[in-house]
Amino acid sequence: MARRRCPPCAMGAVKGLLLRLLLPLLALLALAPASAATELRELDVRVLLNDDGSARIVQTWNARVSDEGTEFFIEQGNLGDMELSDFSVRELGGPPYVNEGTRWRTDRSAAEKAGRCGIVRTRGGLELCWGRGPAGPRTFVVSWTFSNFVKAYDDYDGFNVRLVNSGLSTPPRSLRITIEKPGRPFASGEVDLWAFGFRGTIRPEGGKIVARSDAPLSASNYATVMLRFAKGVFNPSSVVRGRFEAVEKRALEGTEDGEEDWDGIVAFLICILVALYHVVLGFVRKGRRARSPRFPHLPDGFGRTLRGAPYFREIPCGGDLSESWALLGATPFAARAKDLVGAYFLRWVQHGALEPVTGASGTALHVRGRAVPVGGGLFAMLREAAGPDGILQREEFPRWGRNEANRRAFGAWLEAERAAGMERFRARGGWELRTTTSFWVRRFLLGPRRPFSAPFVTSSGEQTLLELAGFRRYLQDFTLVNERRVVEVELWNDYLVFAALFGIGKELLRELVGLYPEFAARSVLAGAGGTLLPTVLDLSDSLTVSLSRRSGGGRYDSRSGGRSFGGGGGGSSGGGSRGGVR
Known part of the structure; x- marks a missing residue:
């Protein structure tokens, strides 16, 4: 008997029914793995x-x-002299879990x-464990005590501790870290702060230190946090011989014990290859016009000479901040954007263009006037960020920094400041273009003794660099090299502006106020008790960090409040590279 065929319309109906049944099932199957995973929301x-x-x-x-x-x-490892005790777990609003101690x-x-x-x-330390319980929304409160968390060093007290591990099977979607000393708020200028390992910010808030992703x-x-405290905030039981500077250096270099950072190695090799490419490309381009260089050629060993430069007691470069900042890039000392911005902030406070006022969330800045003789591009940004009331609040910085056009404008301003500084240095005879055939790479690529032009620092320029380095040493050792003297308020205010440019403004003010208490009462930059300058520098740091933020992370110094480093934090105690659910 012949087989009966379904009519086309019946076949279409069957297919439609199958699709209606299968599509929701397939959707559920596709979503099942995602919905089955444990999620750490906050x-x-x-x-x-x-x-x-x-x-x-x-x-x-x-x-x-x-x-x-x-x-x-x-996971908790690399504890050193820290001892972990009083481990406890409970659900929010519930009783403590039964603690089995080390019998888990x-x-x-x-x-x-x-x-x-x-x-x-x-073998490497401890693992803190607790049962996951039934499926569903849960809030666990996990706590423990560390002894010797803050350590005493020769110069400061501080710590560098990993608070959230890498390698978590359930990394948090949102992270907040709050560090405080109950009953004793941290004052402005008492704490320098850094955070590493995640995209976010760290800053003082209401006497506490708060980091957010x-x-x-x-x-x-x-998440690794490093804090450095002025002496007197704590009385640590753990005393370490040596300076906290060594802890900072290792953390900022980003080297860690026990593991090879292959991503960092690959990135380092790529950077070397890219740099070599640009060096070779620069040599083979013919007829290239010389531009104001960042680092004109210096004699061999001149960097060592600058480190030991004799004290220079006059303000260098005629007091020009952009020229001094540009020249710092040709020295062994750092030329950081945050320091240039901080120096301009202090100069504008000194001349009345910025006025510190008390705002809703602490000290704010009243942006006065329409223009300033120096750093005008940055001042215009401040006016726009301050809004109609002209008051620049700390909480306005992150919102301002989210605008890509503002970040580009800030980057362009920095480059313009550097170029203008190098051009002033050239105009004063600091560097010049010379025709030479001595550079072996050029000869190798373009034939024997083919001439080309290159920037060289002149003898006058070398003297200017020595004066700049000598003035930095003078400010660094100001209270050591000066006998008791009459307070020179305006001159010392100028010194504080340049100390901020060198990254030592808070340190110099602390020493000046300690030796000359009357200076704090008379200086427009020091303020009552010497608290104004640290506050202004904290505000300038926050602005710099907000405008320096780049997508995908970055490595910005956050000593006085600002961005978390994308990596680094090497040499930290505690924590590890495992955790989550198992």
Whole structure:
């Protein structure tokens, strides 16, 4: 018997029915893996510091827990002389979990671990563990105490500690870290601060230090915080021989113990290749016109000469900030954008173009007038950022910095300041173009002894650089090389402006006020008790960081409030590279 065929219309109806049944099923299957994963929506970390340097760490995990795994854990390694105690876990609003101490067994079911916590000792340190409990929205409060968290060094007290691990199976979508000393707010100028390993900001807020992420963290991110305190804020039990400067240097270099940072190595090699490409390209381009250089050619060994430059007591470069800042790039000393901005802020306060006022959230700046004789491009940005009331509040900086056009304008202003400074240096006979055949790379690429033009610092320019370096040494050792003298308010105000340009403004003011208390009462830059200058520099740092922010991260100094470094934090204590759900 012949087989009966379905008519076309019937076939179409069957196909439509199958599609209507299968498409929702396929959609559910596609979503199943994503919905099954445990998600850490928010991670809030509080660090409560005690006078003896110990700290209570309180982490609040706002999570949506799935059925995967049986427990949460946090790796803690590289503890040094820090001892971990008083580990506790509870759910928000609930009683503490049963603490099994070091008897915790990882090879149990989720039901057996529910409502319980404990510690696993490993070869590298400890693992803090607790049962995940049933699936669904959960908020865990995890806390423990570290002894010897803050350490005493020869010059400062401080710490460099990893507070959130890399390698988390459930990296947080949002991170906030708050560091405080209960009952004792941090005053302006007492704390220098850095954060590493994530995109975000760190700054003083209401006597506390607060770090926040700008974007969800990935498994490669982490959160390391380094704080440096003036002596007298703490009385640490742990005393370390040496200067905190060594801790800073290692953290800023970004080297870490125990692991090879292959991403960093690859990036380093790529940078070398790109640099070589541009060097070769620059040599083979014929007829290239010379432009104002960032680093004119200096005699061999001149950098060592600058480090030991004799004291110079006059303000160099005729007091020109942009020229002095540009020349710092040709010396062994740092030429940072934040220092140039801070120096301009202080000069404008000194001349009345900026007026510190008390705002809703602390000290703010009243932008007065329409123009200034120096740094006008930046001043125009301040006027626009301040808005109709002319008051520049700290909280306005992040909003202003989110605008890409503002960031580009700030970058262009920095380049213009550098170029203008180098041009003034050239106009005063500091450098000149010379025709030479001595550079071996040029001869190798373009034939024997082919002449070309290159910038060279003149003998007059070398003297200017020696004066700049000598003046920096003079300010750095000001209270050591000067006998008791009559307070010269205006001259010392000028000194403070240049000290800010050299990155030592707070240090110089602290020494001046300590030796000459009357200077604080008479100086427009010092203010009552010497608190004004640190506050103004903190505000300028915040503005610089906001306008320096780049997509994809970056490495910006955040000593007095600002951006978290994208990497670095080497040599930190505590934490590790594992955690989450297992």
